[in-house]
Amino acid sequence: MTSERECPGIDLEKYRDYLRLLARMEMDPRLRAKLDPSDLVQQTLLKAHQAMGQFQYRTEAEVAAWLRKILVHALIDAVRQFGTAGRDMNLERSLEESASRLEAWLGAEHSSPSERAERNELLLRLAGALDQLPVDQRTAVERKHLRGESLEVIALAMDRSITAVAGLLRRGIDRLQALLAEGEG
Numbered sequence: 370m371t372s373e374r375e376c377p378g379i380d381l382e383k384y385r386d387y388l389r390l391l392a393r394m395e396m397d398p399r400l401r402a403k404l405d406p407s408d409l410v411q412q413t414l415l416k417a418h419q420a421m422g423q424f425q426y427r428t429e430a431e432v433a434a435w436l437r438k439i440l441v442h443a444l445i446d447a448v449r450q451f452g453t454a455g456r457d458m459n460l461e462r463s464l465e466e467s468a469s470r471l472e473a474w475l476g477a478e479h480s481s482p483s484e485r486a487e488r489n490e491l492l493l494r495l496a497g498a499l500d501q502l503p504v505d506q507r508t509a510v511e512r513k514h515l516r517g518e519s520l521e522v523i524a525l526a527m528d529r530s531i532t533a534v535a536g537l538l539r540r541g542i543d544r545l546q547a548l549l550a551e552g553e554g
Contacts, residue, residue, distance in 0.1 A: 390499055390500070404447050
């Protein structure tokens with residue numbers, strides 16, 4: 370999300386899938402049992418809408434960073450509200466690392482503003498496409514490519530064999546490629 374293009378107005382809705390992806394990646398499973406990532410994203414977008422008049426921005430990258438900070442605070446509030454332990458101390462750093470891995474998955478750093486704008490658009494499309502995958506495929510792809518977990522760790526966490534996880538990854542990546550190709554046409 371490093372577009373240098375000027376942002377005349379913020380379309381918060383286009384960040385919904387991106388924020389939901391980050392929320393899914395960072396929510397403690399104990400918290401997820403009490404609060405859906407979509408609810409957390411809704412709270413984030415509501416807070417952003419309410420604070421929009423005070424936010425000064427020049428680029429889409431600044432908008433994305435601002436929304437991630439609001440999401441972090443919403444996650445911390447949820448952790449406090451529901452009394453789940455841990456993760457809130459390093460939540461902001463962890464969320465930024467997840468966002469960086471997501472951006473890195475799309476390719477190397479680009480230098481021109483137009484390439485950055487294209488990558489920003491692809492990042493938002495990727496988040497939307499991930500949201501359309503079946504849950505098991507999405508979980509496997511997110512854990513492997515966005516968290517960097519090994520097949521063994523993913524298999525253990527998902528209570529599946531390594532072969533089954535590899536199949537989920539293969540089908541998930543194939544479906545992602547198809548969804549992203551559809552979006553180009």
